[in-house]
Amino acid sequence: MHKITLPERCDRAATEALVPEFVAALGGGPLQIDATAVRQCGQAMLQLLVSARRTGDGARIDPSPALLDVALLTGLDGELFDEAHQPAGAAA
């Protein structure tokens, strides 16, 4: 299982840097994404994560509270996380 660790600041620059790594991991089974350190996340990274979840074998994301909040704001919590990681309010 390929593991990718996300930085604290997941802005456009971080997305640009990580896209090749995500693409390179395709076909290697489900991706493991460690997002526990994420404190900021923009749309570019959000799209990358959703796409990663929906491509090939998918991905499992371990989110930080900040990422959970962004997911909740954008209504993508269900799309991004397995149920175990969804914030309490997300299922409502």
Next chain:
Amino acid sequence: MSPEEIQAIFFAECDESLQAAEAGLAACRAGSRDSETINAIFRAVHSIKGGAGAFGFEALQAYTHIFETLLSDVRDGSVPLGPGLIDLLLTALDMLSDHVAAARGADEQPLDSALLAELTAAQARNAAGAGPDLAPVDPEQSRPGDGENDASDPFDLDSLLASLSDELSPGALPPEQEWLVHVRPHAGAMINGGEPLLLLRELARLGGRCVLADVSPLPPLDLLDWQTGYLGWTFALPAGVSEADVHEIFDFVGEECGVAYGPHQSIPPPAPAEMRPAPAATTAGFRNPARQAGAGPAPATPLAGSDGRTAAATAPVLGPAPAPAPPAVGQSIRIDLVKLDRLIDTVGELVIAQAMLAQQLSTQGAAAVEEMGMLEALTRDIQESAMAIRAQPIGSVFSRVPRILRELAATTGKHVRLEVSGESTELDKTVIEKLGEPLTHLIRNAVDHGIECAADRVAAGKPAEGTISLSAEHRSGRIHIRIADDGKGIDPARILAKAIEKGIVSPDAQLSREEIDNLIFAPGFSTAQEVSNISGRGVGMDVVRQAVKELGGRITIESEPGAGTTFALTLPLTLAVSDGMIINVGDQALVVPLASVVESLRPAPGEVRGLGLGQAMLNVRGSFIPIIRLHDLVGAGGDPVTPETGVLVVVETEAAGKAALLVNGISDQRQFVIKSLETHYRSMEGVAGATILGNGCVALILDVDSLVKTAAASPPSASRIMLLQDAA
């Protein structure tokens, strides 16, 4: 978009914000101090502050910060908003306007330290108790931004990004009171440091909550372009939030973010350039462990997450491109004026080409073809639509007036109430721009010469505070603007005495009341007892008339001693195209603007009377008007025409009343495109411009006013004003 372009948008929005704040404070002064009004003022100042920070206008940012802090306290109800504070806030707004002008490079940096101290003192002084006249603002309705540590400045992206995960406040109102806004940020919304999620956060701050996330355009990883915006959202907002509030959030990103409102709209489709064709492999490659069971081609079915909020609302990746969403209410785009002017020029050429075609057909005996009529109607429609794009509400000029009045109140001690109507009346941008100066003169004149000081007014049984009313309306293809004051009116005896003293009229002249009133437009005329910096140098009113005249307009005065004076301006809606009568004079074709023409006639025997020195008068239903032989005046070739054999075109002029122009004949009446003579040659007395006729010939457009005035003042032989040997 280049930084310069973004900055230009910022300044355009500054102007809008200043106007909004001005309108809000005017409403407060009029007594409506509700939370929405105060919020609007706060938002206006706050958004200027945000932009100032982003573009590094430190002085502007520092000033708006202090201003905003006071407004924030007013908004919270901790500082009472009384009449004194409203005046201070208005002064602060004027200073803010100066700061914006300085940031633009149009003005010197204003000296704001005294006013800043006053604002700070007002905040400290008033903070002790909440004012009884201020309704506290509902925090739920308060808009983003709240003082210096506010992370929601649209330009402080870093801190915004940092706080993106902070407090999210889903709407507390029941769903039935909510309304929908649909958002799709395009690629441009993410460049130059832009972050669309901040916009969503602003929606959340307003109490909005995401009810739908459209992930359907999102391709698989190997086809993902990280710079493209794929996601779209629908947010439900509480009923208390207005569309304008939401509009404001998206204002700055402009076209970079598709926005639609209401239940009948959907998330706008991705921008065409971003609609990546998805190969068949896309579908095969899609697999989502979370919803694998029974999943067909993923995007073809709604991609409901566990909370049911994500969906393939529109499926542009696989299906045919969806029909473009109908334009959302209130959508607008900003267009570079140069592009617009190019369009207007091209439309002008189209009008000329259409005229040439009409002429060509007419020479071949096919003038009456139905299609020609359609083409003419369509050309006129296109021309009117193009002009409408340039049209702006006159309110942008009227909005300067409150500040002028405040400044005049400070220098003259005369407090004037302003009544405005018809501010949404639209006219061409060029006319609007040129109207500012004469209007300022007229307002200054009204306060300085018209409105009496408070004591005199009370003694005359009038309210101590004077009133100036400004109104605008469209009437028969022109715009009519009235500037009326309830001051002392024009004293004809005083005006006449002054005019005689200055040698403008001879002491034995017999002038009508109207002529006496019009003396105030004479160059060098001023009745002010002493020269002030407001008016009184005698350069104002003739400049006003000149400016109005240059706009192709007229200005008239109605005055009632003791009751007030009204200046009425009549202006064309546009300066580019006009309607005119094409007349033949000798071997020349000339254009008379239709606005000047009263009637045209062939005189019956006995209606023309000689009047010495080769001059003649026309009897029009009992009144005699001078006949002006255009043939002599313009120096045309060919045989001169007599009143008995020619046609008389009766025109109305500002300077010399009615006159009858003697011409050989009238050949047409049509739209003509005004080309400036000054641009191609030089300014000529009696000529307003030139145009190109259907036969390709250049024809001069007569400046009827100056032509008639010249003819009236000079004997016929001395008044030749032009020679058109090579005009064709």
